[in-house]
Amino acid sequence: MAANEGHTVTFLTSGQIWPPFTVECPGFSAPSASFDGSGCVTSGLLFQGDKFTVVFPVAGNFKLVCLVHTDMTGTIHVLDPSHSLPHDQAFYDGQAQRESADLLQVEAAGVMNHHHHLQNSVIAGHGETVATGGGSDSLSVMRFSDQGITVHAGDTIEWTNDDPTTAHTITFGPEPQDLVDPSSNVTVDAHGARHGVLSSPSDAVHSGFIQAAPQDRTGLAQAPSGVTRFRVTFSKPGIYPYICSLHDVLGMKGSVVVLP
Ligand SMILES: [Cu+2]
Numbered sequence: 001m002a003a004n005e006g007h008t009v010t011f012l013t014s015g016q017i018w019p020p021f022t023v024e025c026p027g028f029s030a031p032s033a034s035f036d037g038s039g040c041v042t043s044g045l046l047f048q049g050d051k052f053t054v055v056f057p058v059a060g061n062f063k064l065v066c067l068v069h070t071d072m073t074g075t076i077h078v079l080d081p082s083h084s085l086p087h088d089q090a091f092y093d094g095q096a097q098r099e100s101a102d103l104l105q106v107e108a109a110g111v112m113n114h115h116h117h118l119q120n121s122v123i124a125g126h127g128e129t130v131a132t133g134g135g136s137d138s139l140s141v142m143r144f145s146d147q148g149i150t151v152h153a154g155d156t157i158e159w160t161n162d163d164p165t166t167a168h169t170i171t172f173g174p175e176p177q178d179l180v181d182p183s184s185n186v187t188v189d190a191h192g193a194r195h196g197v198l199s200s201p202s203d204a205v206h207s208g209f210i211q212a213a214p215q216d217r218t219g220l221a222q223a224p225s226g227v228t229r230f231r232v233t234f235s236k237p238g239i240y241p242y243i244c245s246l247h248d249v250l251g252m253k254g255s256v257v258v259l260p
Helices: 089-114
Strands: 032-034 053-055 060-065 073-078 121-132 135-144 148-152 156-162 194-198 229-234 238-243 253-259
Touching: 060 135, 089 121, 089 135, 229 253
Parallel strands: 032 053, 121 156, 148 253, 194 229
Antiparallel strands: 060 073, 073 135, 121 135, 156 229, 238 253
16 A cells, blocks of 8 residues: 555455454454455554565455445455466556546546635545545545644634545544544534634643444444534634544644634
8 A cells, every 4th residue: 555544454254244454253363364355364553664465275256345435445256276367467557547436536526616615614534435446545634635724813713624435533632542422522513514623722622523423224224414614712822733534644634824
């Protein structure tokens, strides 16, 4: 992987309920495993440069997923050794390059369309999902659309996560232990956005995960609506730096300048 974002390489059994990536399969294998469809196999979180090897002892078509990113899936077709392979590695490398280029093109078009600025609003992450013959590819831009924004004391800024799957946070002050839930000084506005008030650059407020609802599917219980918006009202002038507590190491940071 090129960016230092964590992923898993996971083969679940047919019909298995997705475990959280922290629980893994449950249990995880390293640095290699064997998968024949009868018992699940997963790596732990893999970061830049990490490798995980899976051996397939029997023929079959096996779904590959990342437990961190729901729209990052594929299929491994394992043929009987008596069958010749339809393509060589160069074919698949080319296919991967084309799919990656497609995704970036969709993203470039998306940014053009999404770049209408509403006043005092910041896009907190933007993403795309495309279908492939073997599953889904997704792309997430780990950036705030306006890394610096200037408002006046008393103004409210609204952050919206435009990504179909990836969670982000808007975090002023130190990173809390619990990243999932909002800090206790966050309230919920009538139409669902979370809302904090800051009166000094030394104050802290944490949005919790700001994330789209998962895709619904026939036969499963409907998911509740996602909380995709966070607002902060700035009552006093100052410079207020903030981060996404999940992706600050990738450069997802911003600041708000509040003038009198
Ligand atoms: Cu983020």
